[in-house]
Amino acid sequence: MSERRPSAGTPGHARRPLGATGLSVSPLGFGCYRVDDTTPEHRAALEAALRSGCNLIDTSTNYTDGGSERLVGEVLTRCGRDGLPPRDGVVVVSKIGYVQGQNLRLALERERAGTPFPEMVRYMDGCWHCIHPEFLRDQLTRSLERLRLEALDVCLLHNPEYFLSDAAHRGGGSGGGGGDLERRRDEFYRRVTAAFAFFEEAVRQGVIRFYGISSNTAVAAPDDEEATSVGRMLRAAEAAGGPGHHFRVLQVPMNLIESGGALVQNTSVRGDRTALQAAADGGLAVLINRPLNAIVGHRLLRLADPPPSFASPGRSGETAPAAVARVMDPLLPEARRPESLSRKALWTVASTPGVTCVLVGMRQVSYVEDAMGIAAWPPLPDPLAVYRAFT
Numbered sequence: 104m105s106e107r108r109p110s111a112g113t114p115g116h117a118r119r120p121l122g123a124t125g126l127s128v129s130p131l132g133f134g135c136y137r138v139d140d141t142t143p144e145h146r147a148a149l150e151a152a153l154r155s156g157c158n159l160i161d162t163s164t165n166y167t168d169g170g171s172e173r174l175v176g177e178v179l180t181r182c183g184r185d186g187l188p189p190r191d192g193v194v195v196v197s198k199i200g201y202v203q204g205q206n207l208r209l210a211l212e213r214e215r216a217g218t219p220f221p222e223m224v225r226y227m228d229g230c231w232h233c234i235h236p237e238f239l240r241d242q243l244t245r246s247l248e249r250l251r252l253e254a255l256d257v258c259l260l261h262n263p264e265y266f267l268s269d270a271a272h273r274g275g276g277s278g279g280g281g282g283d284l285e286r287r288r289d290e291f292y293r294r295v296t297a298a299f300a301f302f303e304e305a306v307r308q309g310v311i312r313f314y315g316i317s318s319n320t321a322v323a324a325p326d327d328e329e330a331t332s333v334g335r336m337l338r339a340a341e342a343a344g345g346p347g348h349h350f351r352v353l354q355v356p357m358n359l360i361e362s363g364g365a366l367v368q369n370t371s372v373r374g375d376r377t378a379l380q381a382a383a384d385g386g387l388a389v390l391i392n393r394p395l396n397a398i399v400g401h402r403l404l405r406l407a408d409p410p411p412s413f414a415s416p417g418r419s420g421e422t423a424p425a426a427v428a429r430v431m432d433p434l435l436p437e438a439r440r441p442e443s444l445s446r447k448a449l450w451t452v453a454s455t456p457g458v459t460c461v462l463v464g465m466r467q468v469s470y471v472e473d474a475m476g477i478a479a480w481p482p483l484p485d486p487l488a489v490y491r492a493f494t
Contacts, residue, residue, distance in 0.1 A: 117130065119460065121459060122382075122387045122389075128459065130477075131475060132462045133153075133157050134462035134465070137464060144466065146177070152465050154186045162195075164201070164246050165204065165261070173249045179251060199238075200265070201261055203229065210233075220237055255310065257315060257351070258315075259316055259317045260318075263295060264318055271328040284328060300343040302343075306349045313352060315352030316353060317353075317392070321364075322355050322361075322363035323363065325369040332369070332370045333382055335370075336350065357458075358393055358406060359493055363377075364391075365455050388460070394462070408443050408444045431493075435489075439480075446476060
């Protein structure tokens, strides 16, 4: 596989090293969770983001049942034309793990034929999960076809903690681990190690360049039954690929309200390092998802100014976004306080030590214009103070 040069960057938009990969990326990435290949607005937004200096695209095999990857593939074929950057200036990340939609139908067909995918986690009706090498091999082939790529820059295991979640709910899990938490965790990392070994072979074959994990629970408290550990992920990578392994990217959720990645010490031998610190120690790039969607209890709080017609004040007469801005504004430079809440929230996360790239769901050109406006801003001096204000 030919070597890719580090992305050059667009004037006015700083690039950051993508961990120890030799690549560099924009501080904001295009998150493809809700985009598809049938909506012209989504294509226009992705192209606008690339023209604005965004050079990392994050998608997954299950996003819009493959439509997200197909859109990315279509746009990539036009790279180098119409103001779009060349293909070798764009970093493409995709993820494997969810068994939904067409993948669930495939899994059911294989079960009826007597050749099921091994180690399938049947989490709930309509949503299974699998990281067994046989499933990864099948899905990587399909992903590359949709993306129209010979090689994927970064392939991530997509929320592998479903095994731990299922085990916690069932009191023992699907096919391994037993009822004891440590035995469950040992089984989980055995599965992760096997998946990493598959990825190492995929690197040798030239179909991926680097790999990693997207885990919602890598930022959880260490006593959480579903928590994952960056330290143990790194040890799994060493077991799979030796000291020269290609585990180089971690993806976790973080926003103003959910700041565990920056504040919760949950990993290392003594449990005295945060996920961001442990990732930095291990040479991992960190991609942040859900920077504008905070989950508070069982409620979603959108960290963006609502359209005037949708702004509904609470009992105090103050909207939730206004309340968020009231807490954080005194901690920001005065010149930035009039900016939109979404920009201030993204700026805080992008300024956090250890964060490489913040993934934003920029499904509309207006979202692109709002988000990419912060790309050239200097870092916020003390983002941790903003997080602590909400704890």
